[in-house]
Amino acid sequence: MLLTLRGLPSEQYFLLGFHFVLVFGKDCGPAEYKTNDGQCCPMCNKGLVVRRDCTLVFSTSCMPCIRGTFMNEANGLTKCFPCSPCDPGQGLFTQTECKPTSNTVCDVLDGYYCRSYSSNSECSLAVEHTHCSPGQSTKSPGTKTTDTMCEECQHGFYSQHGVNCTAWTDCKAIGQYKTEDGSQTRDVVCGKSEESLRNRAIVLVPSSVLLFVVFIFVLFVTKGKETKENQLSPKLPVEETGFHERSPVAVEELHSETIPQL
Known part of the structure; x- marks a missing residue:
């Protein structure tokens, strides 16, 4: 190398020195990377x-970059980044x-929320929304x-069902009374009031008695009418069958049997 440089003009010495400073200097340009031996080289583009x-x-x-890998910036690297998986098991x-x-873009499944983020602020783990228990209401949906x-x-x-809180039923407002208390998970139980039952009895008992009286009256009227019809209808003779069919000889024999001989 030294032998070949001895015959060069001074201008070329200067150019080689300038190039040496650019290539092997401490700092590389914004579009360059530094090799392991300190040399500055142009970066590779995205992908x-x-x-x-x-x-x-x-x-x-x-x-x-091969399939399943990516490079999203200018670089001096020798390997592409692996693509991120979007696992349904992680929401x-x-x-x-x-x-x-560019890398895979993942999103959160419906009914899930992101609980863990990667270094580039992308969701790496999502979990299912909390379901409110009976006796609770949903204050703010996920x-x-x-x-x-x-x-x-x-x-x-x-x-x-843990969705909305509903007011207990007002039994008095519907003309009933409370038979069982309510709780955070169930409504009160209403029943017919004693006054309502008493009023119903006041109406039903006289009605039943009246119906019974009407039934007895109709029964007596019907019976009396049948008796009166039987009394007014004439008694007619009943024709006996079989007497006229006998022969005169049979009649004479019958007469002789019934009259004793003197």
Whole structure:
């Protein structure tokens, strides 16, 4: 190397020295990367990584990312990044497929919210929203970033499914009385009031007696009418059958048998 440099003009010495400073200097340019031996080389573009570092003669040699990998920035790396999976078991689904220049874009499943984020602020783990218990109401429904907020039902209200708190039934307002108290999970039980039952009895008993009297009256009237008809109808002689059919001899014999002989 030294032998070949001795015959060079002074201008070329200067150019080689300037190039040496650029290539092997401490700081590289914004679009360059530094090799292991301290050389500055041009970066590879998105979707590409370094195959071979640059030399004094050749620039950086780059190669594309293979399927399942990506590179989303200019770089001096030799390997692409692996694409992120969107695991439904972690409450995620694939919104945008991975490409050589960009990573997979995951989103949160319906009914889930993100509980863990990666370094690039993307969701890496989502869990199912909390379901409010009976006796509670949903104060604030869950979103993709927040969980459901629940609150207890106040006295006089109940919730069977953990959605809304409903006021206990007012038994007096519907003309009944309370037979069982309510709780946070069930409504009160209403029954017919004693006054209502008494009023019904006051109406039903006289009505039953009146119907019975009417029935007896109709029965007597019908019976009396049948008796009167039997008394007014004439008694007619009943024709005996078989007497006229006998022969005169039989009649004479019968007469002789009935009259004793003297």
